[in-house]
Structure formats: structure tokens, C-alpha cells
Amino acid sequence: xxxxxxxxxxxxxxxxxxxxxxxxxxxxxxxxxxxxxxxxxxxxxxxxxxxxxxxxxxxxxxxxxxxxxxxxxxxxxxxxxxxxxxxxxxxxxxxxxxxxxxxxxxxxxxxxxxxxxxxxxxxxxxxxxxxxxxxxxxxxxxxxxxxxxxxxxxxxxxxxxxxxxxxxxxxxxxxxxxxxxxxxxxxxxxxxxxxxxxxxxxxxxxxxxxxxxxxxxxxxxxxxxxxxxxxxxxxxxxxxxxxxxxxxxxxxxxxxxxxxxxxxxxxxxxxxxxxxxxxxxxxxxxxxxxxxxxxxxxxxxxxxxxxxxxxxxxxxxxx
Ligand code: AVJ
Numbered sequence: 001x002x003x004x005x006x007x008x009x010x011x012x013x014x015x016x017x018x019x020x021x022x023x024x025x026x027x028x029x030x031x032x033x034x035x036x037x038x039x040x041x042x043x044x045x046x047x048x049x050x051x052x053x054x055x056x057x058x059x060x061x062x063x064x065x066x067x068x069x070x071x072x073x074x075x076x077x078x079x080x081x082x083x084x085x086x087x088x089x090x091x092x093x094x095x096x097x098x099x100x101x102x103x104x105x106x107x108x109x110x111x112x113x114x115x116x117x118x119x120x121x122x123x124x125x126x127x128x129x130x131x132x133x134x135x136x137x138x139x140x141x142x143x144x145x146x147x148x149x150x151x152x153x154x155x156x157x158x159x160x161x162x163x164x165x166x167x168x169x170x171x172x173x174x175x176x177x178x179x180x181x182x183x184x185x186x187x188x189x190x191x192x193x194x195x196x197x198x199x200x201x202x203x204x205x206x207x208x209x210x211x212x213x214x215x216x217x218x219x220x221x222x223x224x225x226x227x228x229x230x231x232x233x234x235x236x237x238x239x240x241x242x243x244x245x246x247x248x249x250x251x252x253x254x255x256x257x258x259x260x261x262x263x264x265x266x267x268x269x270x271x272x273x274x275x276x277x278x279x280x281x282x283x284x285x286x287x288x289x290x291x292x293x294x295x296x297x298x299x300x301x302x303x304x305x306x307x308x309x310x311x312x313x314x315x316x317x318x319x
Contacts, residue, residue: 003131004121009138009145010112018139019225020265027262027269032277034218036164036250039280040113041221045089047214054210056202059160059192062312064093067158070305070314071100077303077316078186080154084108086140086177087161091120094156097188098128106132106149110140141169143176153185160192160312163247163283170283174297181319187299189315191285193306197241200284204239204248212237215250215279226264234258238276247283251276290315 019038026033040048052060067074080101085094088109098104107124111117117135125133134147155177165173177187204211215237219230238251254271261268271277291301294317303316 003129003133004125005134006117007134007136007147009136015112016225023222023226023262024265024267027267032275034277034279036280038218038221039214041217044214044217044221045113045116047210047217050210051206051214054206054208056206058203059312062307062309063158063160063190063314065307066305066312066314067093067096071096074188074316075100078152078154079103080152080186081105082108082149082151082153084110084146084153084155084180086110086155086157087159088120089116091124093158097156098124098131104131106134106147108134108136108146108149110136110138110144112137112139141173144180146180151182151184153181154188155180155185156188158188158190160190160282162189163192163285164280166281170293171296174293174299178297178299178319183319186316186318189290189317191290191313191315192282193311193313194246194284194286195311200241200248201239204250204282205237211239215252218279219252222262226262228260228262230260245283247281249278250280250282251278285313287313
């Protein structure tokens, strides 16, 4: 048997149907919104990779520091034989964890992007030929069917991506992750932490404008996929700290009154001058909040690790 298997649990046209539904719903709603998952076409994924190298965008480096320093501890605490990574992307940071788990039997990367999955799997298999890699093309926010692999299982959700979910979506997501876990299994969760406002805002409004291009890229995705006529230059990038909800909000602000046509939805959308459309929330966390959200999903926090400057945290919780 080949150590690499790829299973598609997403119908090929599911993405298209989901994009239509999200755009129709979000652009006919007041205030207008678009979900952040549509940022990540090939150009958006490349722009995000560029963001992770910017001096202002600390989360990726902070999380990598924790994984580097704590991989052995995480491995020892879990003894995982199966590692399931939700939103695995390039699996770059996960390497530290995989390398620290000599008893690992199967790695299950889960992502909506087939190209990211096959690229990451090829790199991994070349350096660890005995490891089984069972990649899943799936939208993990819609529930998962996992391959039958040996326990203990470790589910990893890194990068702080849980912060893109609204509180109600977060609790539904954690409850669905909990159903994947048996006694002895664990969840490794990456969360960005509350800190000084200027540091947070700079991370989402960098001086070189890469985040602005990333934000506006969602308009190009809608133009290409739904035949819309958004002019990305007719919008400006906005990042604000919402201190009540403790999240960063990214928005696109219409520079003038304008009407955008979306033929695939048979829709014309009016924007007022200076109207703002929300494109992302990126929630920031505190230890007590993470502990209590996990507890609400019947998960017990057992470890809390941060980088040296306490900017980002990895938590381990058990079923
Ligand atoms: C990939 C969701 C973790 O919220 O920090 C980066 C995405 N948005 N800059 C984040 C993002 C703007 C990122 N996550």
C-alpha cells in the first residue's frame, strides 16, 4: 500500500455553491460582510505567505518559536500515533511536531486546497518515507469523517485561525472537534493573545501594504468566480481593534458611492461613499477565555505554552 492517500470529501462544485451563498447573503446584509475563507485562492495564499514574513506580523514567528521549543514536551504529553491537522496549508510549522513524534503512524492533513495538500505531503514523504500520509480535502467547519487510524490521536489547529470564527461558530467548531476525540486523545490549539492595540493594528495594516492587497484580493476572487465588476482600487483597506469583543476587524471601505454587478447572482449591490464591509475578524484571546471555551466543549486544558514575549499561545486540552 502506498503511504500516501488523498480523500476528497468535498464535491468539486461545493466551493462554487458555498461562495455564491456566502456572497449573496453577505452583500445583501446590513452591514455588508464577506467570510475570510474566500481570501485564499492561489494569489491570496501567496499574499498570506508574504504576510507571515513581514516585520509587523508576529503571530507566525511566535507560534513557530513555541513549536520549536515545546515539540518534545507536546509529543511526550500526547504520545500521538495519529496527528490530524486542520487547515494544514503547507504544514511548514507542523514539521517540528512530526519530527518530535518518532512513534507517529499516520499524519492526516485536512485542507480545502488540494494543491497545498499534495505539495506538503510530497515534501513530508520524501523525508519520512515510513510515515503514512492520508490527506483529506475537506471543509473542517462542516464536520469530518476521519480514516480509521491508531490512537492516541492529536488534533492540531494552528495559526490562530480559530480567531476567524465568531464566538457562536467557535463553540460549534470546538464541539465538533470534541466528537473526534476519545479518552486519551488531545487538541493542540493556537491562539493569538490580547496585547497593546498599536501592535495588533500594525500586524493587520502593515507599512508595505501587503495586508491591504490580501484584503482586496477577495474582490478579485468574486470577480473571477462570479463575473462581478468590483474595482479593487475603489476600496481602501481598514483594520480596527474592537476592544469590546477583543478582535481585529478588517474591512473594505468604499471610496465613493458605487454599484457593483454580480451577474452569476443576478445581483447589483449599492455601496454608499465611505461604507465599510467587514471581511475578517481575528479574535485575540486570554488564558481564562480559552480555558472556559474549551471547558464548554467538554475539553480540559492541561498545558498552556507561550512564546518568550507572551504574544501567542499553544494550548493542549484533553477529552
Ligand atoms: C491565517 C487567520 C491566522 O487572522 O491573523 C493575516 C489571517 N489576516 N492578516 C490572521 C490574516 C490578515 C490570519 N490567519
